[in-house]
Amino acid sequence: MNKSQPLVSAEGVGKSFGSIRAVQRISFEVLPQQIFSLLGPNGAGKSTLVRMLIGMLPPDEGTFVWRNSSGATVPLDRAKIGYLPEDRGLYKDQPVAATLEYFAGLRGLNRTESKRVSQLWIERLGLTQYAKSKLETLSKGNQQKVQIASAVLHRPALLVLDEPFSGLDPINQELMVNLIREIRAEGTTVLLSAHQLNLIERLADHVMIIAKGQKVLSGTVEEICHGEHGGKTLRVEFEQPIAANLLTEIQAHGDVRGLLLEQPNLIAMQFGPNQKQLEWLNKLQQWGAIRTFQSSSTSLHEIYLRVANDGLPQKEPSDV
Ligand code: ATP
Secondary structure, three states: OOOOOEEEEEEEEEEOOEEEEEEEEEEEEOOOEEEEEEOOOOOOOOOOOOOHHHHOOOEEEEEEEEEOOOOOOOOOOHHHHEEEOOOOHHHHEEEHEEEHHHHHHHOOHHHHHHHHHHHHHHHHHHHHHOOOOOOOHOOHHHHHHHHHHHOOOOOOOOOEEEEEOOOOHHOOOHHHHHHHHHHHHHHOEEEEEOOOOOHHHHHEEEEEEEEOOEEEEEEEHHHHHHOOOOEEEEEEEEEOOOOOOHHHHHHOOOEEEEEEEEEEEEHHHOOOOOOHHHHHHHHHHHOOOEEEEEEEOOOHHHHHHHHHHHHOOOOOOOOO
């Protein structure tokens, strides 16, 4: 596998539905064996982008360029893609093993091979006792595992997962994180769209945030959190709930670029990499007694809330 050449590049792709510009001239590259995460609020255009990428929807403009393992451009080969859509389409009244064998057959595996890989995945995912059970009798987490298996059992070059963590409890979310890592280690590139930023922060090699159909931020988690949109977050906990107009006062000041009321008495203020925080502590003491304060690197979650809410980042306020 030629790891320096992208598996797929999007070049200025766009799509409108009537007057809705769902995706606006977005370009990006997915490298082989990367875990590439697509983030964005509801309606940002993620599913539209994914559906264009895998050839389910033609773009109005722009192209996708696919490359094989030697780096040569090739046409899109849907047999090399595994797709877990957001609205899962499995037959819930069918047994687990039969479902997986059916999907293996659809992916071009013969009967013997279909049985073999289905059995393998059932064991791997700890579902042996449910092999003959109807899908609808399984817990949501176990159904999700079967759904992932149905998308990956033919060992695709690219696995596309739309909301793989939705509806899973924290234990099953961890299992899913590990499973995605294992699938990548076996040579599959993973493109996933999800809203669980704490998991994405640990899992993704590359993150692209889109909002209102436009690319807002793109890079590794490290690049995003320590680049120009990252910085420090100062959490200040007051003895009492804060005064109603404190947030407006802070915002009016102009040098705090993100502000969240995390508890009635706890605020989180985001600062740019070179901005000073300590003088703010002095100012805030005038508003009430401070119980605790803590400064930490701004998280992906906090950056996301700021840029995905507002659309494209505005010019940063000048340093103080
Ligand atoms: P979510 O996180 O809620 O799944 P998303 O980021 O995947 O959202 P899309 O489903 O791609 O967003 O939708 C982007 C925009 O395009 C939305 O305004 C949506 O209403 C619109 N849209 C998507 N598909 C169609 C369609 N088939 N016909 C008309 N409008 C559509």
